[in-house]
Amino acid sequence: MLSYIIKRTLTAVLLSVAVASIVFLALFLVPGDPAEVLLSTGGVEPPAEAVRALRVELGLDQPVLWQYFSFLGDLLKGDLGQSFSNGEAVLSTILVRLPRTLELIFAATVVSLIVGIPSGMIAAMRQGETIDRVLSFAASIAMSLPIFVIGTAMVYVFAQKFRLVPAGGYVAFSQDPAQHLLLLLMPAIAISIGFSATIFRMSRATVAAVLTKDWVRTARSKGISERQVMIWHIVRNALGPVATVVGLQMGNLLGGSVLVEYVFNWPGLSGYLVTAIENRDYPGVRGTVLIVATLFILINLVVDMIYMILDPRVRS
Structure with a gap:
């Protein structure tokens, strides 16, 4: 077990370094000069002398390799640079914006788990019945709706039409x-609709597969109560794949919450990333993408550890 943990941790560290390198080098392929963008006002081309001076000030006149190693050195010191x-x-x-995005994702994940796992288990245990067909149809609809459509519809219905909640903002x-x-309620629910559908489908599929296993029939034949069979023999074996999907979806939401934060005016990390991209703010883009990628890797590392606890076969 210890060797598995060490191996996964080292893999996560190497992936973080690789992501940092790719992000740094990829930005040099983006067209446009940050110095020109910063000095341009009203579409007027800035003087060449001013552009050169600003490039020197920002360190953009140095060779790419020098900038790269300088970036890695600052990264080791916990310095992501200064915004252009x-x-x-x-x-x-x-650090100001990240907790807001994490809070939004965490709230959406909790709602999705509360809705997705129980409904998936019910559908799996009632396969072919009306409740299974209704839940499966609702999940298909939820997965097919774009997040900006859901968010816009919720703002219109609950904020403008019935005035039950504010349209957006942050306090x-x-x-x-x-x-x-x-203010957190609507964006969290908007995200959780599609997320819940994904968890529902995975829960239904895994529980349905576990229900056919020999050990479940053996447990029932021994007279074990249905509640114990469900908790110890079905749920525990079915939660591994569900945990993997949840981890991947949470990672995707770190970079995919742009539209939700925009629709509900939630001042999270995604809005900062969009602004940094528009302004060719290399340090801002690098830092944001690097933090998101690192969190994605950490989430998957935690999921691997949870999977190891749920499934003893992984330990060996």
Whole structure:
């Protein structure tokens, strides 16, 4: 078991380094000069002398290899650089916005688990019955709806039509807990609709597969209660693939919550990334993508550990 943990941890570290290198080098393939973008106002081309001076100030005149090793050195010190746009430390900006995005994803994940796993288990145990067909049809509809359609429809119905909740915005939890949770409700539900459908389909498929196993029939033939059979023999064996899907989906949401944050005006990390891309803010883009990729890797590492606990075969 220890060797498995060490192997997965080393793999995660190597992947993080590889992602950092790819992100750094990929930005040089993007057309456009950050210095020109920063100095351009109203579509007027800036003077060449000013562009050259700014490139020297930002370190863009140095060879790519020098910039790369300088970037890795700063990264080891926990320094993601200074934003080209406003001169602020990229890490500070990310640390302000990242908890908001993580909170949104965590809330959506909790709602999705509460809805997806029980409904998937019910559908699997009632295969072919009306409730199974209804739940499967609803999941298919939920998975086919784009997130921006769901978000826009929710804003129109619940905020504008019936005025039950605010259309969007953000208030810090410390400032007004009730208002904060109210503003969090709609974007979390918007994300969880498709997420719940994914968890439902995986839960239904895995539970249905486990129900046909010999050990389940053996447990029932021994007179074990249906509740114990469900908890110890069905759910535990079915949760491994579900945990994997949840981990992958949470990782995808880190980079895929742009539209949700935009529709509901939620000031998370995605909005900062879009702004950094538009302004050719290399440190901002690099730092944001690197943090998102690292979190994605960490989430999958945690999922691997959970899978190892749920499935003893992985330990060997």
